[in-house]
């Protein structure tokens with residue numbers, strides 16, 4: 089929330105530069121009407137609703153009969169559509185695209201990645217994701233992106249960003265593609281408790297809102313295995329303690345069963361991927377209230393088109409090892425009551441296709457309402473932004489979307505969002 093307060097403070101500063109404008113124009117009032125509204129928090133559907141917006145925040149939500157629309161308000165009548173809170177994707181890489189994968193990644197500069205991020209930020213917002221958590225980016229390109237969006241310079245979702253992901257030498261969060269004589273390592277590499285504590289402080293210094301680290305090996309890295317652990321329990325505990333001390337949540341990339349258990353015990357806020365989760369992992373995550381953020385759609389893209397996008401044979405082989413197991417693990421974890429937040433790993437597959445994951449979450453055990461909750465109230469809770477986003481309630485940012493049809497009957501309607509508003513600004517109205 090400090091970050092949000094910081095944003096508010098800097099916006100006030102900007103407003104302060106234009107005092108004449110500020111005093112003349114009162115905040116705009118908008119009434120958005122629709123036949124249906126999904127109250128994700130209560131898990132119910134309300135009929136004939138009006139969302140009254142003043143400036144960038146929601147003032148009131150209620151039935152068309154009860155809400156008095158003030159004279160002079162702009163009315164947006166979405167007819168038979170269904171309104172929902174703006175969606176949240178808790179695991180994206182806006183500064184990455186699948187065509188920059190494998191060895192091609194070595195030729196993409198940080199400034200180029202930042203521009204790729206600007207393109208993807210707009211794309212992601214336009215498909216209805218008004219908030220995203222970006223977990224892992226080179227050269228603080230994600231921090232630059234967040235700041236440019238907050239300054240109103242480029243369109244994009246609200247961003248929570250991690251900067252470079254922390255990890256061990258030679259691990260998934262290192263960059264192992266070059267020969268030893270290049271002496272190259274990723275900027276997030278830190279080994280041992282002291283170095284990890286220092287690196288956590290460093291990424292916070294340069295703008296991280298959240299800390300991402302690699303607890304296990306991964307798919308899109310050279311020479312490691314998804315199932316093996318890459319930080320010791322002591323290293324994970326040191327990282328989490330330092331991050332939490334400074335008010336930052338922690339996202340742990342973990343495919344392997346032991347890494348999931350140890351990361352949850354260390355107190356991380358979310359397990360990313362969770363592919364090889366076992367019974368003990370499920371128990372431990374439930375006990376600690378750890379969120380599972382499992383990217384269960386992208387296997388189709390990776391195995392279908394990965395080769396032509398330049399993913400190496402090793403990466404594709406590893407995806408075959410974990411992809412389907414991850415979906416089965418997700419089903420077991422969800423059925424056991426592990427908290428689920430929506431996260432796609434967009435960047436590994438093309439941005440803008442985030443909502444394709446909803447159908448997979450329903451196929452693997454969630455109800456459509458639970459899938460929607462994972463991308464609204466639950467994701468907002470994981471980010472620590474429940475009082476700002478994730479529900480249509482007074483005081484929240486006016487981040488809302490609408491679809492034609494009933495997403496509770498057919499969750500794929502969320503792949504075709506017709507109306508997007510962020511902070512009271514209409515982004516799209518088809």
Ligand SMILES: [Zn+2]
Nearest residue numbers: 179181223433
């Ligand atoms: Zn990722």
